Amino acid sequence: MWAADTFRYESRVIFLRMQAAQRMQLLHGALTEDRYSMSVFDETQAQAVDALSARFAGIPGPLLPLLRAVQDELGFIPSEAIPRIAEALNLSRAEVYGVVSFYHYFRQHAPGRHVVQLCRAEACQAMNSESTEAHAKNSLGIDYHGTSADGQFTLEAAYCLGNCAAGPSVMIDNKLYGRVTPERLDQILADWRTRQ
Amino acid sequence: MTVRVFISRDAAAQALGADETVAALQSAAQAKGQAIQIVRVGSRGMVWLEPLVEVEVAGERIGYGPVEATAVPGLLDAGMLSGASHALRLGNVDQLPFMAKQERLTFARVGIIDPLDLDQYLQHGGYEGLKRALSMSGAQVVQEVTDSGLRGRGGAAFPTGIKWKTVLDQQADQKYVVCNADEGDSGTFSDRMLMEGDPLTLVEGMTIAGIAVGATQGFIYLRAEYPHAEAALRAAIATARARGYLGRDVLGSGKAFELDVRMGAGAYVCGEETSLLESLEGKRAEVRFRPPLPAIKGLFQKPTIINNVISLASLPIILQKGATFYKDYGMGRSRGTLPIQLAGNIKHGGLVEKAFGVTLRELLYDFGGGSASGRPIRTVQVGGPLGAYIPEKDFDTPLDYEAFTAIGALVGHGGIVAFDDTVDMARMARYAMEFCAVESCGRCTPCRVGSTRGVEVMDRIMQGGAERPANIKLLEDLCDTMQYGSLCGLGGMTPFPVMSALKHFPEDFSRNR
Structure with missing residues (x-):
């Protein structure tokens, strides 16, 4: 039953993503990537989810802190984690999935090694963030939510990083950058590529 | 003699290279055998001067900025540590026109003190407000806040004291204080700067709120995009707890107040207070119908004060100096x-x-x-x-x-x-609709569907053709529906940027692209 649900959900995700990609006339990359196949959920991950569930089950309003902890630990929220979390918190799977899918922060697929958030909000637009945005998409060969072919970077849109007096702003993992012109973005990405 | 140097730890300063400047300064000073103590402070708020380096000379703080790491050796050679002249020398930071013309009450300590040093906080008037509040009755504290004229700084501008009075008057086994730190508006960062630069002010403000209305538990709901603020708040709370400013018996008063930070997960709509409460409860952040007001049935259906960071952080000075001082x-x-x-x-x-x-x-x-x-x-x-x-x-x-x-x-x-003057106001109007579509919680139709239709109509207007006047009329109708038919401000106020752009800059809507 759950496997069937998962399959339907995965199919739906693929369909929606293809639609979105086509709409944006995405030229290369994302459609051919095999990123939407089922991830492997192993015993270690299952234990991690169960241990975190046990740790957060006692606090008031545990679901968001727990999901954040799972994502911090595993990099994303695997679909197999959802029934485990639901059982631990005495919620339905639909309630847990509903929360996972509601918030931009939660991801349901493994990201690249680093997550690059580009600010799209007005203050950054006033400083020509659109050229940085176009350059990022071109040079990484991906659109938003995509991961570069080398697996280094997943690109995400942010709607304000709180650095509005020094836009355009970019955050890579938890490191914030200001006044990110296309040239500066190239330097920053090159720097991150060499990090381990 | 050890020279004290102040460099911001604020995320905006770090984004412009403050950490690299600190590292360069440490190694360059060591190489020269000059003893320095670098104090990481909040930001003064002069972002164009970051990384700003302030050197303490004869009791004054002499600023140099912006100081990139590569400029550090030259500055040391020029004698920066004794306040010597240099192209980047700004003079006494407090006397710079940008600073001297301000009236800093809530931000009085930001950029001055080490945000995580409780003793410095106390030396600069910290916790005077809470001490005074503890000597008063809850009703007196609420009256003081009402008399100060403080209105909600999150944007709604509702009188804070009246909100508090409602919570004070409720009989309940549990009440809460919730801080709305989901600062999602583009162009805003005062909450972030305060939380990073003087987090204890927020902790003190929330404690005053809790003591005043009989709430024993507070939550700070912080947006996911603010990891620096999270670290600062958690450290400040731990320090306050260790020193008896939080806990079961706040400063020996017999009154309890505990505080916790909860991280959001990227949802602009959480800035709306009822969806924030839903999110804190662990649900999808969908807007609640009102009534009941959060002051009567808020978090977990209990009476709840929910205020913005700046509202709460303004309380310490109001209580310390009195309502009249603030109201003046x-x-x-x-x-x-x-x-x-x-x-x-x-x-x-x-x-x-x-x-x-x-x-x-x-x-x-x-x-x-x-x-x-x-x-x-x-x-x-x-x-x-x-x-x-x-x-x-x-x-x-x-x-x-x-x-x-x-x-x-x-x-x-x-x-x-x-x-x-290079801005294209039709594109900004389109973006307003697009943003609403991305961030709509989906609960009500005018916002959920209207925003997507709004993007489509804007696209047609920008394309031009004979249909343009009809499409502009359609946009106006759509904005009317969203403004009056939406459940909360997200759908209800998206028409403001759209219609103001159309009203004041119609020429941008009549140009083909």
Whole structure:
């Protein structure tokens, strides 16, 4: 039953993503990537989810802190984690999935090694963030939510990083950058590529 | 002798290389055998000067900025550590016009003290407000807040004291204080700066709120994009708890107050208080119907004070110096000060705390120095993505809730985003609709569907053709439906930027692309 649900959900995700990609006339990359196949959920991950569930089950309003902890630990929220979390918190799977899918922060697929958030909000637009945005998409060969072919970077849109007096702003993992012109973005990405 | 050097730890300073400057300064000073102590402070709010390096010389703080790491050896050779002259030398930071013209009440300590040092906090007037509050009854504290004229700084401008009175009057086994730190508006960063630069002020403010209305548990709901603020808040809470300023017996008063930080997960709509409460409870952040008000049935259906960071952080000084002191600042029914954020295409961007009544023109030109690009400022958006675009002819409007309402705009959280004359207002209108579509919680139809239809209509308007007048009429109808039919401000106020752009800049809507 759950496997069937998962399959339907995965199919739906693929369909929606293809639609979105086509709409944006995405030229290369994302459609051919095999990123939407089922991830492997192993015993270690299952234990991690169960241990975190046990740790957060006692606090008031545990679901968001727990999901954040799972994502911090595993990099994303695997679909197999959802029934485990639901059982631990005495919620339905639909309630847990509903929360996972509601918030931009939660991801349901493994990201690249680093997550690059580009600010799209007005203050950054006033400083020509659109050229940085176009350059990022071109040079990484991906659109938003995509991961570069080398697996280094997943690109995400942010709607304000709180650095509005020094836009355009970019955050890579938890490191914030200001006044990110296309040239500066190239330097920053090159720097991150060499990090381990 | 060890020289004290102050460098900001604020995320905006780090984003411009403050950490690299610190590392360069440490190694260069060591190589020269000069003893220095680097104190990481909050930001002064002069973002265009970051990384700002302040050197303590004869009791004054002499600023140099912006100091990139590569400039450090040259500055040391020139004698920066004794305050010597250099092209980057700014002089006494407190006397720079940008600082000297401000009225810093809520931000008095930001940029001055080490944000995580409770002793410095105490030396600079910290916890005086809580001590006074503990000597008063809850009703007296609420009255003091009411008398101060403080209105909600998140944007709604509802009188804080009246909200509190409602919670005070409820009989309940549990009450809560919730801080709305989901500062999602573009062009705003005062909450972040306060939380990073003086987190104990927020901790103290929430403790005052809890003690006043009998709430024993507080939550700070912090947006996911603020990892630096999270670290600062958690450290501040741990310190306050260890020193008896939080816990079962706050300062031996017999009154309990505990505080916890909860991280959001990227949802602009959580800035709306009822969806924030849903999120805190672990649900999808969908807006609640009102009534009941959160003050009566809020978090977990218990009476809840929910206030913005700046509202809560203004309480310590109100309680310390009294309602009259605070109320003497401001104009009309807008009392006290507002931390204003200058953002976007502005030469001197940053934070200006000023009494209500300062005009947009003073802020943009006297403080902001005009646009960053050097071109004319064509418009400003005040109050975040749901705020109206204001044309140059209205730049003499004083910052005042009522004066802004009169020109069809809002003060909101005090963020001002400047645009030069290259801005395409039809694209900004389209973006407002797109943003609403991305962030809509989906609960009500005008917002969920209207925003997507709005993007489509804007696309057709921008394409042009004979249908354009009909499409503009359609856009107006759609905005009317969204404004009056949406459940909360997200759908209800998205028409403000759209319609203000259309009203003041119609030429941008009649140009083919």
